[in-house]
Amino acid sequence: MLELLFLLLPVAAAYGWFMGRNSLKHKELKGRANITRNLSSGLNFLLTDQEDKAIEQLLELLDIEAATIETYLALANLFRRKGDWDKAIRIHEKLHQLKLPKPQAQQIQFELAKDYFCAGLYDRAEKLLVSLVKSPKLADMALKQLFSIFVATHEWHKAATYQTAVDGTESRSLRIAMANMQVEASLQDENRQQLLLTLAEHYPAAIRPKFELAKQALAQQDITLAKSALLYIIEHKPQWSADLLPLLANCQLSDEEWYQLLSRLVNKQHNTSAVVLLGQWLAQHGSTAAAEQFLLDKLAASPSIRVFQQLLKVRQQHSAPAAEALSSVEELVNAYLAKKSLYSCxxxxxxxxxxYWLCPSCQQWETVEPIAGIDGR
Known part of the structure; x- marks a missing residue:
């Protein structure tokens, strides 16, 4: 009898394990059925445009099942794109309360900050973003979002707080943004010229510090400094020649320096403004015939309305009988160009x-440049 008892013990243990396993499986299946039912109910509310009820139903699932975070993130982002920021905030706030792995929790924190920003709750967004600046994965995006807040609130001085963080990134756009915001903050600074010099040296990729430095130097009759700053920009950013050359014309360049600069821009960069100015120079220092032939050659190689406009002016000087007829054509050209855009992002x-130093459309710094092409400069 005792031996039979020992034989039955393994059977009893196996039976207990089997029943327990089935019980757990039954509970799991029951739980999944509840989740499926709630999820289906939530989706049904969405399909019938009852979004508030749908959110309440779907948020209840977060207490049961946190493995579907990506689904909730996608739903919240959908609401944000539609402009339903309050709904996006409710979802992201609920997700933010869950105990999740750090990378996932930080991503949710960043998304919630974006919701707050879109809703105009800049102070809340800023508080969430500050702690993300040290995140290896989200640092760049957090800094860009912070800078968007400073742009919206015109709190330019706050940008300098993050200079070390920006210098620690590899983002060129962040460096340009930092330089521009510090230039904005310096408008009322008594030591503005020194600050501009520092910014120009520290952020060589940014145009604005050197451009503002040159304008200030010209205003103070510091021709050497203005000339140096403008020539640096024109060498590295020749597409800005349309705005730079009129300033350089006030920097007392010799005739030879001016001719060499314009020739280089014409031959290497095919810059329209340089072609127009070189045509003017040839008409003044050479002959109108030489200027006319030069402009005709450039028009044949690359059609340009502005070069054609300059050709009309030269021909009016060269031929008095044709001046009256050509003046009416020039008026038409002027009217045409007066309606054309001068800059494009x-x-x-x-x-x-x-x-604009900051594009009104995409909110990127220093992307609005003089237009090239047939109507460009």
């Missing part, structure tokens, strides 16, 4: 007749 394609 290389990032988003925004066109404008006015220059």
């Amino acid at each position: 290389r990032n988003c394609g925004f066109n404008t007749r006015n220059h």
